[in-house]
Amino acid sequence: MPDNSQVSTSFSELNLTERDKKVIWHPYTQMKNALPHIPIVRGEGVYVFDEHGKRYIDAVSSWWVNIHGHSHPHIAQKVAEQLTVLEHVIFAxxxxxxxxxxxxxxxPILPGKQDKVFYTDNGSTAVEVALKMCLQYWDNKGTPKTKILAFKNAYHGDTFGAMSVSGRSIFTDAFNSLLFDVEFIDLPDESNISNLTSHISNLTDTACFIFEPLILGSGGMLMYEAKYLDELVxxxxxxxxxxxxxxxxxGFGRTGTYFACEKLIHKPDIICLSKGLTGGTMPLGITTCTDEIFDAFLSDDKLKTLYHGHSFTxxxxxxxxxxxxxxxxxxxxTLANIKRIEAKHALFLQEIKAHPKVKAVRQTGTxxxxxxETGNETSYLSNLRNLLYAYFLDKGIILRPLGNIIYIxxxxxxxDEDLDYIYAAIKSALEEV
Known part of the structure; x- marks a missing residue:
């Protein structure tokens, strides 16, 4: 058996960043030339603190999950209580x-009439289940449909089904030959909505349409209007x-309402949820569906079962x-805070939209x-991304740019004071970077 005391001794003279470099492979990171990873030792409210006591404003909610702040006492109390009752049990x-x-x-608070919940582990698996539900729905009905409709530049996760319905990009390059065929369409706007709806009316073998409502996140925080999405739906x-x-x-308030699809007249058949679901506390995914979807799997034929599950379902x-x-x-x-942030962002948008270095500024909800503006086409790999990232870290702000796009x-x-500090830092960066 390994001698853990010797392992501990070998790392005892290293700081946490050095220890991390020896044993950890980080996500979305070229490890050969990665910047040293900052050791975070605690979180409180909107702040996280490193091992030297430096405070950072978590302006991206730790990859969009932390909606109520770090170490929230109410969530912590409920989790602690549950740990003494039941930590886990098989869900089959x-x-x-x-x-x-x-x-x-x-x-009851989801858009439309959602009737059943299927639990998974994260956003990618919630999407996988949704795709499997749709494809098997048609198969169970005896009218198989195999094609899927999605938006260009979409991002739905990193598992193979989720990658398949995501726009082809550096995230998928190594796997493109293994991804199933998907038809990608442009985001709808006034100029193309008629052509898009006409095209959809002629589709006969399409099982489902999957979309990020109102905002394409990792695709560059691209935003589009609810009324045109509603026409597509x-x-x-x-x-x-x-x-x-x-x-x-x-979901959970990001677009100004509890769920983005509240802004649609025509509601989805299936909804995928994760990230803010647990308040950023731990992983959990949910796929909800209508009874119409669920009923297609009810049968004496066991082959019509949805064969999907996870150990921690x-x-x-x-x-x-x-x-x-x-x-x-x-x-x-909380709703008042969402509206307050929305209003603050709207004022800041007006303040900087005419700046010569701002190619575009867009806002939806929070x-x-x-x-x-870089003068040429940029991408996720843009060097500007590293310059901006380091600039804001130095000022104690976590803003993780998507290439030449930063977002709050x-x-x-x-x-309001922390928001004003972030806005001021962005204005400084526009002059200095």
Whole structure:
């Protein structure tokens, strides 16, 4: 057996960053020339603190998950209580109150009439389940449909199904030959909506349309209007195409309403949720669907079963964290904070939109994105990204640019003072970087 005391001794003279470099492979990171990873030792509210005591404003909610701030006492208390009752149990053949209660509380506030909850582990797996539901739905009905419709520049996750329905990019380059065929369409606007709806009306073998409502996140925080999305959804429904709304990023208040699809007249058949679901406490994914979808899997034929599951399906601790997060989200103070952030962003947009270095600035709800003017086409790999990232870290702000695009997507408890500090730092960067 390994001698762990010797392992500990070998690292005892190294700091956490050096120890990390010896044993960790980080996500989305070229490890050969990566900047040293900053050791974070605790979080409180909108701040995280490194081992030297430096404070950082978490202006991107730790990859868009932390909607109520770090180490929230209400969520922490509920998680601690659940740990002494039941940490986990197999969810095939068994159930538990946190899973049932979360479904009971969540389904009534979702857009449209969502009737059933299927639990998974994260956003990518929530999307995988949604795709499998749609494809098998048609197969179970005896009218197989195999094609899928999605937006160009979309991002739905890093598992193979989720990659397949995401726009082809540096994220998928190594795997493109292995991804299934998907038809990608442009984001709708006034100039193309008629052509797009006409095209959809002629589709006959399309199982589903999957989209990020109102905002394409990793694709560059690209934003589009609800009224045009609504026309696409209506056209799909008329053509017999199932609708998947990927609200992994947009859900739980990000777009100004609890869910982005609240702004649509025509509602989705399936909704994917994760990220803010647990308030950023731990992983959990949810795929919800209508009874029409669910009923297509009810059969004496066992081959019509949805054969999908995860070891940690409906983990009780994650479900309790989600319930606690919902407690906070549905408070009137939280909605007031969402509206406050939305209004602050709108004022800042007006303040900087005419700056010569601003190619574009766009905002939806609590999300604002600023696209730097570089004089040439840039990408996720742009060197400007590293310069901006380091610039804001030096000022104690975590802003993780998407190439030449920076965005603010903060926890809802962020103060006006912290927002003003971030805005001021961005204005300084426009002059100095």
């Amino acid at each position: 053949g068994f159930t538990h109150e946190p899973a049932v209660l979360l479904a009971e509380r969540l389904l 209506a056209a799909c429904k008329k053509a017999g195409i199932l609708i998947i709304a990927d609200e992994v990023m947009t 409906a983990n009780p601790i994650a479900c309790v964290a989600s319930l606690a997060s919902l407690d906070i989200l549905l408070q009137k103070e 999300i604002i994105a600023i696209e730097w 997507l903060p926890p809802y408890i962020i103060s």
